[in-house]
């Protein structure tokens with residue numbers, strides 16, 4: 001495996017048990033993403049996009065096959081090692097923001113901070129990030145006091161504040177109107193623009209996908225065709 005590869009997948013299979021039946025969701029013979037690539041993955045609902053991100057982040061384990069991040073074999077790691085890898089290498093923008101409702105904007109970002117910093121250093125770091133996304137006057141607001149687009153900005157800051165080499169985003173524009181969706185797409189690409197940062201986004205939003213240098217249909221990497229038929233019948 002070359003030193004330029006960030007993600008490498010080999011003979012990956014994932015299935016779920018539903019009503020006593022085994023349903024294959026993903027079968028990816030071979031797929032890799034180079035360091036610094038910005039990739040959008042599109043595909044219909046139910047085609048396995050979120051499952052793929054969960055496997056890449058180690059939240060889910062494959063049934064068979066291999067996943068490497070920066071040459072580290074995820075499929076061989078113990079839970080504690082996976083937690084460590086996630087904290088140091090991966091920023092995850094989850095579907096529907098997942099902000100903690102009782103915490104302020106600043107506190108929501110702070111709980112993700114892995115660096116040991118003084119209170120002042122934390123405040124300055126988070127303040128700088130909130131300014132980058134235009135939320136400098138919102139640090140003490142609760143998520144419920146923000147618009148959906150603003151909440152997504154906080155979720156993006158939370159994912160990026162540790163400067164991870166790999167950023168994953170699951171439908172980051174899914175619940176936003178088209179204008180806000182466009183702003184969020186631009187923001188995510190701008191904030192991940194560094195040549196060393198790899199960005200993988202799964203999305204239904206073709207406007208967003210078109211902005212990416214690399215845009216893949218999930219079925220270009222996933223050999224499970226049954227799920228395509230299932231999804232298109234849904």
Ligand SMILES: Nc1ncnc2c1ncn2[C@@H]1O[C@H](COP(=O)(O)OP(=O)(O)OP(=O)(O)O)[C@@H](O)[C@H]1O
Nearest residue numbers: 016017018025043044045046047048049050051052
């Ligand atoms: N824990 C689970 N148990 C059983 N089936 C599951 C589980 N998680 C996902 N699935 C099934 O796996 C398939 C893929 O789900 P996934 O969430 O990855 O799709 P998706 O492409 O991200 O869809 P969407 O765009 O609607 O979020 C779906 O048919 C879903 O019902």
